[in-house]
Amino acid sequence: MPKDWGVFTSWGRLIAASGFVGVTFTHRLQYPGKSLENGAADVLEAINYVRTNAEQYNIDKERTCLIAYSAGGPMLTLAMRGNTPFVRCLVAFYVFMDIQQSDFRKTETAENLRAFSPIAYLQRDTSKIPPLFVARAGHDEVPTMLDSIDRFIMEALAKSIALNFANHPTGAHGFDNQNDDERSKEIIREAITFIKLHTEPENVK
Numbered sequence: 383m384p385k386d387w388g389v390f391t392s393w394g395r396l397i398a399a400s401g402f403v404g405v406t407f408t409h410r411l412q413y414p415g416k417s418l419e420n421g422a423a424d425v426l427e428a429i430n431y432v433r434t435n436a437e438q439y440n441i442d443k444e445r446t447c448l449i450a451y452s453a454g455g456p457m458l459t460l461a462m463r464g465n466t467p468f469v470r471c472l473v474a475f476y477v478f479m480d481i482q483q484s485d486f487r488k489t490e491t492a493e494n495l496r497a498f499s500p501i502a503y504l505q506r507d508t509s510k511i512p513p514l515f516v517a518r519a520g521h522d523e524v525p526t527m528l529d530s531i532d533r534f535i536m537e538a539l540a541k542s543i544a545l546n547f548a549n550h551p552t553g554a555h556g557f558d559n560q561n562d563d564e565r566s567k568e569i570i571r572e573a574i575t576f577i578k579l580h581t582e583p584e585n586v587k
Contacts (some may be wrong), residue, residue, distance in 0.1 A: 389451055389559050400574050402581070403441050405432055413453035414485035418498045425457050433468070445581045449473040452524070452555065456481055456498035463503075464510035471512050471580035473573055474500075476519045476527065476555050479534035483526045501534045504541050513544035515576045517569050519553040527555070548572050 390406040397404030407428040411421025429446070436443035446469050450458050455477030461469040478484055480501040487495065496502050503511055516535065522528050538545050548569040554560050558570055 389556065392559065393449070396570070396574070397577075400578070402447075402577065403439060411454065411457065414488055416489035418456055418486070418490055418494050421454075421457060422460055422498070425460055429466075442583075444468045445470050445583070447471045447473060447577045447581055449475070450477050451475045452477055452527075455479055455500060455530075456486075458500050459498050459503060462500060462511045464507065469512055471515070471577060473515045473517075473577065475517045475558060475573075476522055476524075476531075476553075477516075478527060478530050479516075480526075480530035483530065485525070501530070501537060504534070504537045504543070508541050508543050511543055513546070513576075513580050514538075515546040515548070515573055517558075517573065518547070518549045519555050519557050520549060520551040521553060522555045524555050546572070546576055 394404035394406045405428065407424070409421050409424035409428075411417050411424070425448075429448075432439070432441060432446075433443040435441075444467075448458065448461050448469050448471075450473070452475075455474060458472050458474060458477070460466065461472055478499075480499045481487075481490075482492075482495045482499050486498075490498075516531065518528070518531050518535075535545070535547055550557050550561070550565050550569060552561075552563075553566060557566050
């Protein structure tokens with residue numbers, strides 16, 4: 383199940399070791415199958431569960447960071463719509479920032495492709511987009527992945543959103559788990575620092 387995948391369990395342990403509460407969960411997002419709405423429902427259910435049980439798990443329900451990897455990029459849009467003020471920041475590691483050119487086109491409607499493409503929210507009220515950290519793998523082999531990230535970055539800069547960007551020039555897709563090199567470690571440290579900056583009480587307005 384997704385919550386048991388190495389990328390999630392390793393990041394969960396790292397997040398916990400960094401002084402946060404890391405939550406991994408199983409979802410029904412299955413690229414490129416028709417699953418965006420099911421995946422979104424599972425993400426929202428997980429968030430609602432954590433917030434409802436925040437006291438039990440010693441969590442501040444008003445200070446959350448949503449992290450996505452790879453095909454999970456579309457789930458970032460759930461925090462770009464203006465109704466999740468408790469999501470203080472977003473972290474995106476080698477994710478689809480525009481699925482309108484991805485293989486999701488084979489299964490999803492044009493309406494869903496737009497609704498779940500982070501780049502589409504740059505055409506709306508960008509003040510609703512939380513501070514965002516994007517990590518890019520220079521040797522990403524997933525079709526249209528780099529193009530979607532590059533176009534998002536260019537447009538995000540033009541719109542002057544709160545954006546931190548880290549590029550791994552020689553990194554493969556999944557470099558944080560696949561490339562044991564100094565640049566991977568540097569980007570991971572940058573992401574942790576970013577999360578801390580935007581979720582610690584003294585840094586929250």
